[in-house]
Amino acid sequence: MPRDGTITRNKIMDIARQMVLNVGLTGTSVDKVIVEAGVTKGTFFYHFKTKHDLAAALIERYADQDQHHFHDYMAKAEQLARDPLQQLLIFIGLFIEMTEQLEDPFPGCLYAAYCYQSGAISKDVMSRIEEMMHFWRDQLSHKLKAVNQLYTPQLPVTHTQVADHLLTTFEGAFVLSKVMNEPKLASEQLIQCRNYLELLYRADG
Amino acid sequence: MPRDGTITRNKIMDIARQMVLNVGLTGTSVDKVIVEAGVTKGTFFYHFKTKHDLAAALIERYADQDQHHFHDYMAKAEQLARDPLQQLLIFIGLFIEMTEQLEDPFPGCLYAAYCYQSGAISKDVMSRIEEMMHFWRDQLSHKLKAVNQLYTPQLPVTHTQVADHLLTTFEGAFVLSKVMNEPKLASEQLIQCRNYLELLYRADG
Numbered sequence: 001m002p003r004d005g006t007i008t009r010n011k012i013m014d015i016a017r018q019m020v021l022n023v024g025l026t027g028t029s030v031d032k033v034i035v036e037a038g039v040t041k042g043t044f045f046y047h048f049k050t051k052h053d054l055a056a057a058l059i060e061r062y063a064d065q066d067q068h069h070f071h072d073y074m075a076k077a078e079q080l081a082r083d084p085l086q087q088l089l090i091f092i093g094l095f096i097e098m099t100e101q102l103e104d105p106f107p108g109c110l111y112a113a114y115c116y117q118s119g120a121i122s123k124d125v126m127s128r129i130e131e132m133m134h135f136w137r138d139q140l141s142h143k144l145k146a147v148n149q150l151y152t153p154q155l156p157v158t159h160t161q162v163a164d165h166l167l168t169t170f171e172g173a174f175v176l177s178k179v180m181n182e183p184k185l186a187s188e189q190l191i192q193c194r195n196y197l198e199l200l201y202r203a204d205g
Numbered sequence: 206m207p208r209d210g211t212i213t214r215n216k217i218m219d220i221a222r223q224m225v226l227n228v229g230l231t232g233t234s235v236d237k238v239i240v241e242a243g244v245t246k247g248t249f250f251y252h253f254k255t256k257h258d259l260a261a262a263l264i265e266r267y268a269d270q271d272q273h274h275f276h277d278y279m280a281k282a283e284q285l286a287r288d289p290l291q292q293l294l295i296f297i298g299l300f301i302e303m304t305e306q307l308e309d310p311f312p313g314c315l316y317a318a319y320c321y322q323s324g325a326i327s328k329d330v331m332s333r334i335e336e337m338m339h340f341w342r343d344q345l346s347h348k349l350k351a352v353n354q355l356y357t358p359q360l361p362v363t364h365t366q367v368a369d370h371l372l373t374t375f376e377g378a379f380v381l382s383k384v385m386n387e388p389k390l391a392s393e394q395l396i397q398c399r400n401y402l403e404l405l406y407r408a409d410g
Binding site: 021022023024025026027108109111112113115116117118119120126129130133134154155157161162164165167168169170171172173175176178179180181185188189191192195196198199200 | 226227228229230231232313314316317318320321322323324325331334335338339359360362366367369370372373374375376377378380381383384385386390393394396397400401403404405
């Protein structure tokens with residue numbers, strides 16, 4: 001695809017993502033996206049055959065960015081510390097740093113937006129979201145397994161439950177932050193999740 | 206309103222709530238609700254002037270139940286223990302017991318469903334949701350203030366941040382539970398939140 005095509009495609013997707021997070025996918029019409037993006041119908045349909053193609057492309061791009069983000073921060077954390085618990089705490093710390101800089105509430109997670117309209121979304125797309133949640137769970141569980149070889153948790157937990165608590169915190173904090181219009185809420189809640197890991201494994205010694 | 210009217214009104218609302226949590230409010234049409242509820246147009250419009258009246262009524266009923274639930278469980282916890290930390294742990298424990306019994310994922314929180322379509326919902330309704338989140342925060346902060354007079358947190362936190370972590374856990378766990386189709390995820394995540402409070406205040410002594 002020529003460079004101009006990619007720019008236009010991304011522009012359409014940016015407008016659509018904003019609209020989906022604001023009025024939901026069922027409230028987003030191709031006509032409105034076309035008007036807001038300032039493109040012709042021909043251009044739109046050159047890039048996306050249907051609204052559902054667009055919905056799938058939005059999740060594909062979001063999942064790619066999410067996965068890239070995960071690997072990027074984990075690589076940084078692994079460079080900054082040898083100890084797996086410290087790596088996890090740094091990993092969360094990098095997300096805290098990022099979300100601390102938000103001046104408006106994070107507009108929301110596409111996974112959550114779609115899950116609250118799953119009846120209007122294809123099974124393939126919902127499976128992709130489920131796959132991404134399993135990606136987070138599996139990657140973090142793998143790291144927590146290494147943590148458990150060095151530290152004994154203070155209370156009975158499984159890797160999966162602790163791993164899920166980070167994603168739970170992200171998803172929940174995005175909802176609260178949107179409703180209460182408090183941009184700092186996301187970083188504050190990630191701090192609670194990091195506190196939990198520190199206390200659970202008594203990282204303080 | 207006669208008894209039959211209340212039954213019909215609740216039936217319409219049950220159908221609508223299910224639809225809103227499945228396809229979003231923008232995907233829910235009055236016509237579809239009428240067909241699914243098996244009522245006439247006249248009956249529907251006798252109870253609700255517009256779809257937005259229905260949307261507001263759904264939140265009002267949900268908020269009432271939520272608030273009632275909160276007070277009911279807190280009253281039980283306060284009867285079962287004198288210590289404010291134990292009261293909080295029992296309070297969360299009652300929600301753990303309740304969510305442990307789920308055989309299907311919790312269909313979702315109306316606050317979250319609405320917040321992901323807030324652009325299509327009246328400001329009054331969104332303010333009501335914000336008010337409910339402040340209710341949770343204020344009530345729990347009040348209890349945490351009493352906890353802080355007896356226990357010193359192991360890490361620097363504010364009442365608000367710790368209070369918000371319970372609501373964050375509920376909201377996040379409902380999203381993960383829906384996406385991953387795991388009914389037990391909600392109770393497991395509430396256990397992590399209770400673990401956090403136990404460790405933060407070293408409830409074990």
